[in-house]
Amino acid sequence: MRQVSTSKKGVIHEDLARVLAQVEAELDKFKDLPDGDTILFEKAKWKILLSENFRTSFKKLDSSEMKKLVLNLLLRLSFGLRPRKRKIDIVCENSKQILKHFRVRDVYVLCSIDIVKDSGLCNQVLKIWDIMPLVDVPVLVKRLDAIYALHSEEYLSRCKEKSFEGFLEVPKSWDCDVAHYKSTTNAETGGHHRGDAFSENYSSDSLMLMKFYSLSSGIIWHLLSGCDGQEVDFPFELSDQEKEIVQFGKSSFVLGRSGSGKTTVLVMKLFQREQLHHIALRGYHEQSDAVETDEQNVLKQLFVTVNPRLCHFVKQNISRLKRSTCGWNLSAESCEFDLEEIDETFLSSDFPDSFVDIPSSFFPLVLTFKKFLLMLDCTMGVSFFDRFPEARACQPEKRKNSKSLTLQTFIRTREVNYEKFSSSYWPYMNVKLTKRVEPFLCFTEITSHIKGGLLALEAAGGHLSREDYLSHSERRLSYLTEQERCRIYDIYLEYEKSKVKNGEFDLADFVSDIHVRLRVEGYNFAEMDFVYIDEIQDLTMKQIAVFKHVCRNYEEGFLFAGDTAQAISKGVEFRFKDIRSLFYKTFAMDSGRFGSTSTNTKREISDVLHLSQNFRTHAGVLRLAQSVIDLIYHFFPNSIDELNPETSHVNGVRPVLLKSVDNRSVFKSMSEVLFAGQKKSVEFGAEQVVLVRNEEVKNDVLGQVGCCALVLTILECKGLEFEDVLLYNFFGSSPVVDQWELLHGYMRTLNISSPHDECHFRHFSDEKLKLLCHELKLLYVAITRTRQRFWIFDESWSPMLELWKCKGIVQLQHLDNEFLASMRVPSTPEAWKKRGRKFLHVQNYEMARICFKNAAEPYWETYCQASELRAKADRLRILNPQISQHHLFEAAELFDSIGKDESAAQCYFELEEYKKAGRTNFSSLNLSLCIIHDFHLFYP
Numbered sequence: 001m002r003q004v005s006t007s008k009k010g011v012i013h014e015d016l017a018r019v020l021a022q023v024e025a026e027l028d029k030f031k032d033l034p035d036g037d038t039i040l041f042e043k044a045k046w047k048i049l050l051s052e053n054f055r056t057s058f059k060k061l062d063s064s065e066m067k068k069l070v071l072n073l074l075l076r077l078s079f080g081l082r083p084r085k086r087k088i089d090i091v092c093e094n095s096k097q098i099l100k101h102f103r104v105r106d107v108y109v110l111c112s113i114d115i116v117k118d119s120g121l122c123n124q125v126l127k128i129w130d131i132m133p134l135v136d137v138p139v140l141v142k143r144l145d146a147i148y149a150l151h152s153e154e155y156l157s158r159c160k161e162k163s164f165e166g167f168l169e170v171p172k173s174w175d176c177d178v179a180h181y182k183s184t185t186n187a188e189t190g191g192h193h194r195g196d197a198f199s200e201n202y203s204s205d206s207l208m209l210m211k212f213y214s215l216s217s218g219i220i221w222h223l224l225s226g227c228d229g230q231e232v233d234f235p236f237e238l239s240d241q242e243k244e245i246v247q248f249g250k251s252s253f254v255l256g257r258s259g260s261g262k263t264t265v266l267v268m269k270l271f272q273r274e275q276l277h278h279i280a281l282r283g284y285h286e287q288s289d290a291v292e293t294d295e296q297n298v299l300k301q302l303f304v305t306v307n308p309r310l311c312h313f314v315k316q317n318i319s320r321l322k323r324s325t326c327g328w329n330l331s332a333e334s335c336e337f338d339l340e341e342i343d344e345t346f347l348s349s350d351f352p353d354s355f356v357d358i359p360s361s362f363f364p365l366v367l368t369f370k371k372f373l374l375m376l377d378c379t380m381g382v383s384f385f386d387r388f389p390e391a392r393a394c395q396p397e398k399r400k401n402s403k404s405l406t407l408q409t410f411i412r413t414r415e416v417n418y419e420k421f422s423s424s425y426w427p428y429m430n431v432k433l434t435k436r437v438e439p440f441l442c443f444t445e446i447t448s449h450i451k452g453g454l455l456a457l458e459a460a461g462g463h464l465s466r467e468d469y470l471s472h473s474e475r476r477l478s479y480l481t482e483q484e485r486c487r488i489y490d491i492y493l494e495y496e497k498s499k500v501k502n503g504e505f506d507l508a509d510f511v512s513d514i515h516v517r518l519r520v521e522g523y524n525f526a527e528m529d530f531v532y533i534d535e536i537q538d539l540t541m542k543q544i545a546v547f548k549h550v551c552r553n554y555e556e557g558f559l560f561a562g563d564t565a566q567a568i569s570k571g572v573e574f575r576f577k578d579i580r581s582l583f584y585k586t587f588a589m590d591s592g593r594f595g596s597t598s599t600n601t602k603r604e605i606s607d608v609l610h611l612s613q614n615f616r617t618h619a620g621v622l623r624l625a626q627s628v629i630d631l632i633y634h635f636f637p638n639s640i641d642e643l644n645p646e647t648s649h650v651n652g653v654r655p656v657l658l659k660s661v662d663n664r665s666v667f668k669s670m671s672e673v674l675f676a677g678q679k680k681s682v683e684f685g686a687e688q689v690v691l692v693r694n695e696e697v698k699n700d701v702l703g704q705v706g707c708c709a710l711v712l713t714i715l716e717c718k719g720l721e722f723e724d725v726l727l728y729n730f731f732g733s734s735p736v737v738d739q740w741e742l743l744h745g746y747m748r749t750l751n752i753s754s755p756h757d758e759c760h761f762r763h764f765s766d767e768k769l770k771l772l773c774h775e776l777k778l779l780y781v782a783i784t785r786t787r788q789r790f791w792i793f794d795e796s797w798s799p800m801l802e803l804w805k806c807k808g809i810v811q812l813q814h815l816d817n818e819f820l821a822s823m824r825v826p827s828t829p830e831a832w833k834k835r836g837r838k839f840l841h842v843q844n845y846e847m848a849r850i851c852f853k854n855a856a857e858p859y860w861e862t863y864c865q866a867s868e869l870r871a872k873a874d875r876l877r878i879l880n881p882q883i884s885q886h887h888l889f890e891a892a893e894l895f896d897s898i899g900k901d902e903s904a905a906q907c908y909f910e911l912e913e914y915k916k917a918g919r920t921n922f923s924s925l926n927l928s929l930c931i932i933h934d935f936h937l938f939y940p
């Protein structure tokens, strides 16, 4: 309570002294290690949001005294204190006094008043943009002013409003929505074309993609402790849409296009639940005398994704978020940590093999889908792999261990995936059946429908009979004729026969077996409280249905996220509404908990939540991506879920369509300039990539550019992002070149004149059409990998390029030397190393090797080379055992040469060179004989 004082001035002085004392007390807490759980600023009035740029500049401040002074200022601002004598408003054109600057000795802290939505209220907050010398202030102000030009009048006026409690300035709140942007800006037209308003300056807009972090005890300690910020992820400020999903209490389906924050939302939700659980536990322990162990109180959360890179990223992200709140001392951890982690921590033999008695320290469990299945296999009854004599060769007690070397080698070499199906099965099938059928389409029908669909789940033997397949295809509006489907079913039968003969299996067999065992034995092991499944478009219905057994919290426990436009996994055909119906039919209804299938019940259980704001890239790229989505809607409405066009608040440079000046070997001349072919120096950087359709084109391009550029197939780039992307010869190498002609007709429907208007279009088989759908999805994935610049270079002209040109969403550019030079952004060794680590996580050893070579890291370069050879040996084991052994031998020697004894021993062991295997470090060999060197590296 305020003390009675003789004069008003006296009261203010006392209050001021009290507030200042609180500020000092808050800062005092950071003299020692933070308590970690303290939520700072209980008495603070303002939410302070720090930008990424501020964090970087702060780290560069030269003295700890200066750092404390800046933090002192931030704390004062958060308490509502404002300098009274100094002028703090920056007057500029659009920002109307919402921009302020505060002097701390010889630098200025630049901040603005903004509005963010929290728990239904729109609140004023302080955004700290940067800290800099006075001379740099005008540049930032100009950039911010350009951003504020996009804001609505109402928004700016509300930011300007002031409110006071005594001498303290306090934030204002409104319980109605405030439109953030002017309705006519590009930011809100999203995918719609506005030919006149493209900004060609992309760099100034990147401020709008900036992450902001709420000022907290963790962040203050982190800023003061001087660790470099790379190893800690603080929860950043989410968008309103993201917050709504994180706060949504029921099971739900999150649908959003690439870069719209799906993974972010899943991770934040998981993290928020961890925190709430932690707080609840602490309260419980404080109030009761119960001495329950952590093992009993653990919150069992499971995060699953197919993609090993994403899995690794999420794992890291979660542990760094945890560190940010636990205040662990990270300064001792070096940058090498990540590399060692791949190499050593993943080798760790203590990672659980099954769902029996998982130690609490392993939660939240972040797994790839395959690891999840293998753990289930080890959990229940007789292993699926016991039916294979080769797998049975391992000792019985080891067989229940998914890390057993023999078992791992078996799995690695005997699983039939699409690549194996097309290379080792397809060529040997009856040509009468395979003629005019695409292996890709056939594999998808087998894996997604005959063996992997919802009906197959209920069917005897786990697969559809011919009759069921034919009639089911009618119902799901298949593009295939009955005759084509009959042939596909015959191919399926032939494939199954050969597979059994070869002693091989596919993922669908494994999943069917798990389903049978789950049904018969039931699942009575670690039951999950919450399950998060990302990139769900990469799973078949039957694969998704496995999750119902490990979590019974159907009402609140499931969060699925995905995007059908990115469904390019070979063998998976997927729509979001199908998993929604799967969820009601198979998950919730099976539980008997909901009793009826009425629509109302469905709504109560869950809903599809959309994310539409893109955080990765700018509107220029999004318009191009949306044009591809529009085509999928038009030609293949059944293969995609409808979503509002994505929006981006950043209006960036239009993608560029490169044209050669003459007709000579285009890529060759391009690579000479662009990749410094002759100079042998690297100038295309670690944040730039050439994307190509397939391995064939990739090898061709790599042959020309060597180590001077990163080259990836579109399948390989899924889940990765780069500053700049060059899409090379996508249309020229298309297997359905003719089908793209369909676009001329489409252009006519849009009243876009095409030079081929008068053409008579051929009739294309439905099967070929389906391939076109796959092409469009590939194109979409390629476009959405870029953050800034997107260049298209094709050796042939395609109607798609015509469409883009006519719509004005690309700009034409002659490939002259000046432009080529502007494309190059060389990278530092550190940046190459960072990119190399990312490739290592996804076992892309070839690209990782290039990165480490460019980073001048010979140890890791050799490591990647050896791993690449070992992976090659695996692939060739059946097709060409001799070359396979040769590669394995080379790998063994390389591992040996860099002291990777255990890896070398494993290679020699596989080569049956036991003497050599024994020569290597024997202590680790014991481990390696029964435990695979790196479970994740080979079979994630």
Ligand SMILES: Nc1ncnc2c1ncn2[C@@H]1O[C@H](COP(=O)(O)OP(=O)(O)OP(=O)(O)O)[C@@H](O)[C@H]1O
Residues within 6 Å of the ligand: 209, 210, 211, 212, 236, 237, 238, 239, 242, 256, 257, 258, 259, 260, 261, 262, 263, 264, 265, 563, 615, 616, 719
């Ligand atoms: N509110 C936000 N503010 C700033 N950046 C954000 C925000 N939300 C997400 N991001 C960033 O946007 C990028 C894309 O986010 P995320 O990976 O979660 O999207 P996604 O929908 O899962 O993408 P994809 O489907 O391509 O994997 C990430 O770099 C993420 O950190």
